[in-house]
Amino acid sequence: MQFQLTNDFIEKIEGLISQKDGNALRELLHEYHFADIAELLEELNSDEATYLVKLLETDITSEALMELDDDVREKILDRLSPKEIANELEEMDTDDAADIIAELDDHIQKEVIQKIKDQEHAADIVELLTYDEDTAGALMAKELVQVKETWTVAGCVREMRRQAENVTRVHSIYVTDKEGKLKGRLSLKDLLTASEKTKISEIYIPKVDYVTVHTENEDVARIMQKYDLEAIPVVDENGILVGRITIDDILDFIKDEAEKDYQMAAGISQDVEADDSLWKLTKARLPWLMIGMLGGLGAASIISGFDSIFLSHPNLLLFVPLIQATAGNVGVQSSAIVVQGLANDTIKGHIIRRLLKESVLALINGICIAIVVLVISHFIFGTTYSESISICIALISVIIMAALIGTFVPILLDRNGIDPAVATGPFITTSNDVFGILTYFLIAKLILGF
Amino acid sequence: MQFQLTNDFIEKIEGLISQKDGNALRELLHEYHFADIAELLEELNSDEATYLVKLLETDITSEALMELDDDVREKILDRLSPKEIANELEEMDTDDAADIIAELDDHIQKEVIQKIKDQEHAADIVELLTYDEDTAGALMAKELVQVKETWTVAGCVREMRRQAENVTRVHSIYVTDKEGKLKGRLSLKDLLTASEKTKISEIYIPKVDYVTVHTENEDVARIMQKYDLEAIPVVDENGILVGRITIDDILDFIKDEAEKDYQMAAGISQDVEADDSLWKLTKARLPWLMIGMLGGLGAASIISGFDSIFLSHPNLLLFVPLIQATAGNVGVQSSAIVVQGLANDTIKGHIIRRLLKESVLALINGICIAIVVLVISHFIFGTTYSESISICIALISVIIMAALIGTFVPILLDRNGIDPAVATGPFITTSNDVFGILTYFLIAKLILGF
CATH class of the missing domain: 1.25.60.10 (MgtE N-terminal domain-like)
Structure with missing residues (x-):
């Protein structure tokens, strides 16, 4: 097939x-x-x-x-x-x-x-x-099967045949009063089993989920998914039935959102595809690379600010890529979990408790990595004991800092009505790069006193 | 509500x-x-x-x-x-x-x-x-409304009432022959409008999309989305109707896949949530940080291999974070676009043409960034002309290399039946870090001859 x-x-x-x-x-x-x-x-x-x-x-x-x-x-x-x-x-x-x-x-x-x-x-x-x-009004379609509560089953079937002409798929039959106010829905099963003369008002289900034309798409998607709905009626400010949204529209919306989040995490600012023009791809990618470049130049000026290290502890410079990579990776991990949790509405409870948990997690990861680095740096790269210890303490500090930035920034953005996904990707990586390298040299200077 | x-x-x-x-x-x-x-x-x-x-x-x-x-x-x-x-x-x-x-x-x-x-x-x-x-057989449900082609409309409605007891939502009415082989589907509209004595064989739609019990979930999702289906019948090896899959199951599958891809890109290896235990979160995150750490140590040994640079051109060391960050960002961008294209089945045509396009794109981005870096490195950081030119040529080379790795690796994995999403995130960033730094020093050595 x-x-x-x-x-x-x-x-x-x-x-x-x-x-x-x-x-x-x-x-x-x-x-x-x-x-x-x-x-x-x-x-x-x-x-x-x-x-x-x-x-x-x-x-x-x-x-x-x-x-x-x-x-x-x-x-x-x-x-x-x-x-x-x-x-x-x-x-x-x-x-x-x-x-x-x-x-x-x-x-x-x-x-x-x-x-x-x-x-x-x-x-x-x-x-x-x-x-x-981005509201239910713009997402909905006007095509729907609507019957009045005062009709009989026979009249209802007649009317449904007429309306069904315009409706590709009958998802639900909605029941309204004479003014068109949404009253409930009718199950196909009840319609099939009721006698012809039964009034709709006797057999309809008065409980029905609905949204208004002003409900945001995100909320429509959440409600439809939570309650496993394949279609949801849309009413206006007065409760009048004006349209319906089907699950395939929501599926498209969910896919688009997921792709957008994914692309933001990867540092691509527009909805682009591999087959788009070079110009469109450049516009979507170059700005993020520029942010990364500014971070790189920022890191360069930090290092040049600690230039005495070139003479006193040149070995420390070998580990700049390690610090930077770890800060970036931790930041992306933390922010991804938070962004996904916010999208799925599973981030609850107090922000302090979440930051505390993230710190403990970072500490565990940091200690594991630091032990390996301690051994390798001393025995393979020949750093002194105090240099190795500086590197490891800096590494743990950088990991905790990156985890906290990665957790805190998306939550903060979300609370201020900004899409937290912008905080992922190059944005978080770049700020973690810069802060990470600064932290590294500050701690080294503190311990080694150059 | x-x-x-x-x-x-x-x-x-x-x-x-x-x-x-x-x-x-x-x-x-x-x-x-x-x-x-x-x-x-x-x-x-x-x-x-x-x-x-x-x-x-x-x-x-x-x-x-x-x-x-x-x-x-x-x-x-x-x-x-x-x-x-x-x-x-x-x-x-x-x-x-x-x-x-x-x-x-x-x-x-x-x-x-x-x-x-x-x-x-x-x-x-x-x-x-x-x-x-991961096959249609495991995803499907047995509940469905099935009628035989030999029945009349009246008999069909009677039987449907009985079957509908077990089926929460009637998505489609499937028509089979006496042996249970899938023949087609029946539209509710035709059933409502046909006379009671009409044979089902006269009014059913013989064209129906279906999958077999062995079809993979991914293909089921693709077919249902492409053809806008809300339910699809499942047949066994002999064409016997054995179940049906509905769009809400597919919605869950699509969401899970998108989350998995997102987490992989962020370097999280299992399906974890912010509320999971510390142990589970550590298991999901630490391995990727270890990969990043190995990359960092690899970079350290590359830098120590070029140790004469510390005396002859120490300024070059300032730009290591810039090179690394750019390589990482470009790699993630390229791989994300390819992974998404593969998931949506929009990556077609020859791999060579795609790599060529990616190279041109990388060249454009590279030149833009290199010009800014050329000016800033010379006038602000006081690098010599030849040092600045080395940095810029290296930067462009690194961007092209990172773009090619980011494009090539996911396609290669996909052709070998491995989920290309594993190529995103820390994996691609780390390899680009290491190759990027190596390329940087090699080009600098070639030009500056230290």
Whole structure:
């Protein structure tokens, strides 16, 4: 059942496109799933892809467009007329259509919306565009199956058939009062087993989880995951049912968040992929390397400040990389655990207790490493006893300091409403590098007195 | 609607538990969702939590147990008798029940299974336990709604009512032939609109995505995401429908994988949380710090090998942290992009082209950084022209080398069936540290001839 995009297949398609053989292409691609069509579009150049999008049925291409990488989609949309874009939007769920509109240039947005034939669909899309990004209002779709509590089961089934036309998958049947206020939900099982004349008000489940249009995506994701929901209804300020969010939207959100955190930890500031342009990749990577460079220059000026060490204890300079690497590694470990804990909402209790625990942990790790370094530095690198002891005390101090910075900074950022993930990666590594090297030389100076 | 676990509430519960006031507790907790009960259990000590699990209805506690952190659940299960565990399993879906059984000690497993009253449920669980971990067989549940192609719509609705008893949520209705071979699926909409006497064979959709019991979890996740599936049927070697996997299982899998990758990148080797014991945290973190330490000692021996530099060009030693930090940062960036691309299946094309692109990117970044360093090193740190040029050429070389290692190693591991994520974090940083410092001194020696 698995679709494999081969080079032969792509070449065949490209050949047919260059011959403008629309019939053969339609014939050939007729059976394919929209996700496979999307994969194919990603492999073609923008003109070829646009040709296919114009050629194939909009019920396939509208779904395929949603699966594309943003860059690829943008190039195709640029080549479509407002009318052609409107035709695609006609087939999309309102949430997807609103996302596409939001990607277009301002002056085209209006024209595209005017060209949508289905007035209700267009109005729904415009409504979705009014909500703040990152809130349930912007994430939800207007498509849902809604029944009134005053209806009978028979009327309800009739109405559901009608509404189901517009809804790809029936996740839940929501029950409202006459004004449209959310009252509860109806289980399919109860609907199947109740007699035709039963009133919905007698069989619906009055307990239902919901969010408001202003609930942040992060909270929607947390609630849906905690309560294992596959869909959640969205209400406005007055409790009126206005939309629903499904688990696949949340899955995308969770994946994006995880990728963002991962990239931040790796020092990549934008959502980039290996296939992006050199310019985009440079913009995402260079700023972090510059931060690292400033740290490196900071370390250089610290070392030059302790220049008497070059004559009195040159051996100490050998261990600068060790101090720096350890400080960096410990800092990243500590911050990663805290950032992940904050994302999963498992960081509770007092900050002091957490810092204390982290210190003890750092002390254990520090002593283990220091013992090995003590032996090796003295017997292999020929440092004096007092030099070795300075190195080890500095190492333990640096580990504790790095662990505390790595733990404290993300928590502090989080409490101030800043994404704690920015504290991971080069940022924490660089500050730990600088503080680590400073601590190292200060302790050495204190003990050895140079 | 949001549940907030307050300290007052926890204290109240603890008080009632210590008074063994079962009625008051049942009364108080009656209305709560299982996910909220799970949150409460995590805050109690093991004896208190066990008391509650024994006290409350198994339809709630069985679900709550599944939500718990592994450690917490293990401690509660340890305190339950095989009969009590069997009662909980009775209420669970087969996939969850099998997961719980797999967590128990071998000698208890058999006893618990024997104590399950529902013979069919027990047999289903035993079947699930036979599949390899990380395959669809171990991930699937046996609960599904299955109809035969020879049935009529009326018979189908009757049968569905019966089957729906055991299925919490109806995701899809699967159609099989008389032998149980998967033939297709039935849409709820078609079932609602068809006349009672219509044969299922006339209205079912013969195209259905499926996986076999041996398909790996990773592939299941990829297929379900690519084709936007909320559930996928699982067949055995003979095409017989044996189970189904739902999107929430995949969501858990995807989250776990993302967390694992993130932790590996941060140098944490096991799945740990901030609240785990010191011993567990040390085991997860110390090995990586030891790798970093070996790298640091390696760097120390490289520097001591170039000891003439201490007299001839001591200024070069100031820039060791800069070289090291840059090498580490570039390596992590490159490897993170590749690892993420491999996870998302977007790394295609020839490896040579990818390495070439990475080199060009590294060259651009390298030149930008080198220019800044050239100016600052000469005018602020007073290095000679030839020293500054050595530093900058070394810096660019080190950046290119680190980018190539960061790109090449994950791809190499992936092609050999090893999780490329192990290449990120301390592993790549450490090797880049060592190679970076070696490259730095070699280039300096070549240019300055000390």
